[in-house]
Amino acid sequence: MTEIRTPRLLLRRWTDDDVVPLSEINADPEVMRWIGDGSTLDPEQTADEIERWEEEWDEEGFGVFAVELLASGELIGAVGLSVPEFLPEVLPAVGISWRLGRPFWGQGYASEAAHATLEFALQDRGLDRVVAINRAGNEESENVIRKLGMVSERETTDPELGHLLQIHGIDLTEYEA
Template structure:
């Protein structure tokens, strides 16, 4: 089983116990406002998401990690990798994304977990370039990409939702662990 430990977090594969807390995160309109079409996701949607994320792990050898606090074991969200198939103009690519519950914002957890996943992608999984797709206006996520050393690669528009996007990228040759 693939796990990553940081000073405060455990990043791991998904379990049945993660369904309800992740559904609670997905039900928060403030959490979801920058994701996809901005709609909240219910328990059934979240169950489908977790099943898809686990299939991604099986198919790709990477995927979104469940992120929990080491101190309490509480699930705080997800950070992980996927292929951004909804943006064919940037393919082939591996994307890095995060989604944390609102009580965990502003504490450096997203940056801490994303840094660990970026290192995992570039040094363990043999990925030579990682992108992060951020809706323009999502300043918190823009800040995380800067902390990771990612730079703006391009601006584009999401073909399905019409949102203006920034695509940030970092190559293995630019990465400093």
């Protein structure tokens, strides 16, 4: 089982016990504001999402991690890697993303987990490049992207939802620099 430990966090694969706490995170309109069409997800949709993430782990050898606090074992969100099939113009690419419960915002957890995930992608999984796709106006995610050392590459429009998206990227040579 793939696990990553950071000073404060455990990034791990998903279990059935994660559906309820992730459902609570996914039910918060502020958390979901910048994700997809902004709709909240119910427990059944959350279980489906976890199932899709686990399938990607099995198919690709990477995926979205469950993120928990080492001190308490509490699930605080999701951070990981996925193929951004909704945006064919960036393919082939692997994207990094994060979603944390609101009580855990502003404490550096997203940056800590995303940095560990980026290192996992580029060093452990041997990916040459990782992108971050950020909806324009999401300054909090933009801050995490900057901390990762990712460079703005271009803007585009979400082909399904019409949102303005910012594409950032980093490759292995830039990461090691």
